[in-house]
Amino acid sequence: MKDLEAYKKELLAQGAKKIFSKTKNLTDTAFSYCGGCGHGVAHRLIMEVVEELGITQDTIGVAPVGCSVIAYEFMNIDMIQAAH
C-alpha cells in the first residue's frame, strides 16, 4: 500500500493544489454504517455546510434514534441525544 503522506508531498511538489479536504466538523472516527448506506454521506454534507456557513458555534446537533443515534461519534459539534 502506498504511503499516503509521502504521495501527498510528492504531488504537492509536482505543483498540485489542494482543492478539497475533510471538514473539521467531522471527527476522525470511521463511520460504522453498512456499505451502501447514505448516512455517512448525509453526515458529511451537513457538517460541510455548517462549516461553510460559519455557524458551528451556533449549532447544536440532535442525534436521532436508529443507526445514526451515535452521530455524535462522527459530528464534531455540540450534540444531544433525543429520546427513543
Add this chain to the structure above:
Amino acid sequence: MDSNIRLMKGNEAIAEAAIRHGVDAYFGYPITPQSEIIEYLAKEDPFTKRNGMVVLQAESEIAAINMVYGAAGCGKKAMTSSSSPGISLKQEGVSYLAGAELPCVIVNVVRGGPGLGTIQPSQADYFQSVKGGGHGDYHMIVLAPSTVQEQYDFVALGFDLAFKYRTPLLILSDGAIGQMMEKVVLSEEKPRDNTVPDWAIVGKTPNRERNYITSLFLDAEVQENQNKRLQKKYTEIRQNEIRFEEFMTHDAEYLIVAYGISARISQKVVETARNQGIKLGMLRPITLWPFPSKRLVELSQQLQGILCVEMSAGQMVEDVKLAVECKIPVKHYGRMGGIIASPTEVFENFKTLFL
C-alpha cells in the same frame, strides 16, 4: 408591612420561588391540583415583565419534560410540574434526564390514583418517586415539603442539589399543601445567571472539544461503567444529603414517621398523646430519597413501635421496616382516595395498634 412576607397558596409559592431564584425556564401543562403554578407564572409573565424567565405551556406533559431535557442539556435551570397522571407521562423523560445526568427540578402535586383518580390530595406516588418510576437503575433526590414556606424554599434548594450532583430532583408535594394558603417569607429576587456549566451544549468553539449529552452506551461494558458511576454518585448523595426533622423524640417510646401534609396532622397527634402522658414523638423525612434510615435505626433502640402515617395503602412503611429490619413493630395507618385523616382518627388508631 414587610413586602417580603405574603399569604400564598403552596402552588403560587413554587411559581414565585422559580422567578426569584432565577430559574431560566418553566415548561408545563395544566392539571388539577397544581394548575396555579403555570397560571401564576403566565400571569406574572416574567419573560417580558421581570427577569426574562421563559414560561411555556407545552402541548402535553411529555413535551414539557422533553423541553426540560433540552434546556437542561444547554446548562439552563429548567423545571416542570404536574400532578400524578401527568407525572406518570413524564417518566420516560425523567429516566433520560437521570441517564444523561442532567439537572432539573420536577414538582409533583400528588392527587389520588390510580388512573385518573381524584383531584383530592394523596401520597400514593411515593413508590414511583423513590423507587424509580422510569426505567433503569436510577434515583432522583426527592424533597417532601410540609409547609407553603418549604414549597418556596425547596425550589432553590432543589436546583442547588440538582446542579451539584447533575441529577433530576423531585419536589413531592400533595394537593393539600399545593392548595392551602400560608404565610411565606420571600427571598430577594436574584437575576438569572447567564453562565453555564462546562458540560453544557451551547455550540462548539474551536478552543474546546465537543460536548455531547447522551444516555446511550451501546457497549455493555461501557454501560456498566456508566451504571457504576451513577451508583457512586447515589452513594455520595446518601452520605451527604439526608434531611429530616424530629419532634419530641428525645424520650419517645413510640414514633410516628410521616412526611408532607401527614406530618402536619401527626404533629397534632403527638401533642394530643403527650397531653395524655403517652411518650410519642415524630420523625419527618424531608428527603424521601435518600431516606433517613440511619437515624431510624438509632431511634429504634429506645422505641417500642413505629407508626407510619401516609395517605396511601402503605408505601413508605416498607422503607421504615427495611431501615429497622423489623426488629420492632412497624405499623401503617392511612386514608386513600383523597381523604385526609383527622388527628383524632390517627390518635385512636395509634392507641388501637400499640396500646
